[in-house]
Amino acid sequence: MVEDKKKIVMIVIAVVCLALAGALAIKNFGGGGTSTSAQESQVMLCVNPDCGHIFEMTAEERRQIMRDRGRRITRGGPPAFTCPKCGEESAYAATKCSKCGTVYIQDYTSGDFPDRCPECGYSAIEERRQQKAQ
Ligand SMILES: [Zn+2]
Ligand SMILES: [Zn+2]
Incomplete structure (x- = not known):
């Protein structure tokens, strides 16, 4: 009985450690935003009304x-x-909405969050702000 409890505690600790490691890895990988890798691709949108082509370019290509x-x-x-x-x-x-997948150009002139999705209204910046406020 005691042995079983110990086992469970060990498993819980292991799972928590893994989860923490995973969270840290994600944070290191996605956080900051300043260290854009040369191979990181940026989604591009053609605003020509006859075209509207969506494609990707790496940071290196753009540079x-x-x-x-x-x-x-x-x-x-x-x-x-x-x-x-x-x-x-x-x-x-352009930006690809992480909620609905719509590709759009961020609007810095709207006075709203520039990354607000014109399709579903989702804004990653807004979500981050809300998380911080909590
Ligand atoms: Zn085009
Ligand atoms: Zn959306």
């Missing part, structure tokens, strides 16, 4: 394009990339 273009770009506003489908410079770094 390369920015470097090649030099000063020619960015007269304010986010840099536009060439869409591989329609060939127009109308593709922007």
Whole structure:
């Protein structure tokens, strides 16, 4: 009986340790956001109304394009990339909603959370704020 209880306690401790290790790993992996790996892919959305193509680019690819273009770009506003489908410079770094999967361009002019999903209204920033407030 006592032995069984000990076993259970050991199992519980092991599970808690694993869960903690997992949580830490996730935190280290996803947290910060400053250390973007070169191979990390960014979802891109073409805003050409005739196209609307969604594709992915790695951070390294985007850096390369920015470097090649030099000063020619960015007269304010986010840099536009060439869409591989329609060939127009109308593709922007987009966000994929983790709730409904809609791909959209963040809106910094709305006065609301820029990452609010236009489809379902979910905002990861808002959720993080709410978690902190609790
Ligand atoms: Zn396009
Ligand atoms: Zn959504």
